Amino acid sequence: MIRIYFAAPTWSEYEPWLPAALTAAGIRAEILLEAPDPALIDYIVYAPSGPLADFRPFTRAKAVLSLWAGVEKIVSNQSLTQPLCRMVDPGLSESMVEYVTGHVLRHHLGMDRHIVNPGRIWDPTPPPLARQRPVAMLGLGELGLACARALQALNFPVQGWSRSAKAIDGLETFHGRDGLREVLSAAQIVVTLLPRTPETENILNAESLAWLPAGAVVINPGRGPLIDDGALLAALDAGRVGHATLDVFRTEPLPQDHPFQAHPGVTITPHVAADTRAPTASTVIAENIRRSEAGEPLLYLVDRARGY
Numbered sequence: 001m002i003r004i005y006f007a008a009p010t011w012s013e014y015e016p017w018l019p020a021a022l023t024a025a026g027i028r029a030e031i032l033l034e035a036p037d038p039a040l041i042d043y044i045v046y047a048p049s050g051p052l053a054d055f056r057p058f059t060r061a062k063a064v065l066s067l068w069a070g071v072e073k074i075v076s077n078q079s080l081t082q083p084l085c086r087m088v089d090p091g092l093s094e095s096m097v098e099y100v101t102g103h104v105l106r107h108h109l110g111m112d113r114h115i116v117n118p119g120r121i122w123d124p125t126p127p128p129l130a131r132q133r134p135v136a137m138l139g140l141g142e143l144g145l146a147c148a149r150a151l152q153a154l155n156f157p158v159q160g161w162s163r164s165a166k167a168i169d170g171l172e173t174f175h176g177r178d179g180l181r182e183v184l185s186a187a188q189i190v191v192t193l194l195p196r197t198p199e200t201e202n203i204l205n206a207e208s209l210a211w212l213p214a215g216a217v218v219i220n221p222g223r224g225p226l227i228d229d230g231a232l233l234a235a236l237d238a239g240r241v242g243h244a245t246l247d248v249f250r251t252e253p254l255p256q257d258h259p260f261q262a263h264p265g266v267t268i269t270p271h272v273a274a275d276t277r278a279p280t281a282s283t284v285i286a287e288n289i290r291r292s293e294a295g296e297p298l299l300y301l302v303d304r305a306r307g308y
């Protein structure tokens with residue numbers, strides 16, 4: 001019997017799914033919502049919104065399994081010596097694809113002109129076809145690639161950018177500083193699905209925003225610090241950026257007095273782009289525990305030095 005410490009505030013969501021997923025994976029486990037004796041715990045299910053910050057007493061834990069895809073709040077925790085796995089969940093990817101395609105289509109089709117139309121102006125200008133609307137996807141991981149594929153299926157020409165060089169069937173890919181300049185220079189819509197790391201902080205800054213064609217749209221469901229807020233506001237005011245749809249912020253909830261709140265060129269969504277879904281995530285957690293118990297390599301291991 002293994003002991004799993006569920007150190008996240010969402011047990012009610014997982015209760016109908018996680019025990020069944022463990023049983024289906026052939027794991028006999030006791031799930032604990034508190035860990036009065038940390039030395040007895042074999043696995044930790046973790047969320048930054050949970051109670052756990054000091055991993056040192058968990059001397060026997062074989063892995064920390066994050067419920068979140070983004071691990072910036074735990075990756076530099078010095079007390080963490082156990083392997084850390086991030087969440088890769090089909091349900092999470094599905095919701096990110098829906099968010100990104102929805103917001104891309106909003107801007108592509110110019111929906112605001114008709115929905116926000118207090119003067120009831122009859123403007124019959126048709127939008128271009130998707131094939132005429134280049135999109136830059138910054139980040140080609142689980143989420144970025146899924147979104148790139150969904151946009152390609154709608155005929156958007158997508159160029160992708162990542163840290164390492166990639167060869168992906170049917171997708172034009174770039175990396176490095178020059179690659180960033182190239183994808184941004186061509187993009188009418190840019191989507192940021194990068195993790196927050198020291199390297200990605202302020203990746204959209206005054207210089208890189210200036211590479212975008214005038215009027216380009218920024219959609220950021222990645223992390224707030226990917227964008228230099230002041231540079232984005234200046235680019236919006238200058239018309240270099242036509243609109244920004246932002247789901248994530250340096251401070252969340254976004255303070256009421258933040259200049260984004262009142263800016264007509266900014267759409268704010270409250271970190272809802274994609275949520276880990278208990279039915280599918282439970283299977284992912286159970287499979288990783290099964291692998292660990294069978295001596296197989298863990299899936300979705302975080303590279304602590306790289307930061308994601």
Ligand code: NDP
Pocket residue numbers: 069070071092138139140141142143144161162163164165193194195196197199200221222223247248271272273274275308
């Ligand atoms: P992955 O780790 O699968 O992918 C990350 C991608 O970013 C990879 O393509 C990686 O490049 C690229 N990348 C990392 N660092 C750099 C860099 N310095 N320069 C260029 N590219 C870089 O992550 P996911 O796709 O699963 O998730 C992405 C992010 O989405 C999460 O970290 C999180 O911040 C955010 N997120 C937001 C949610 C929301 O609701 N708003 C929900 C879930 C996640 P390479 O392929 O070369 O390694």
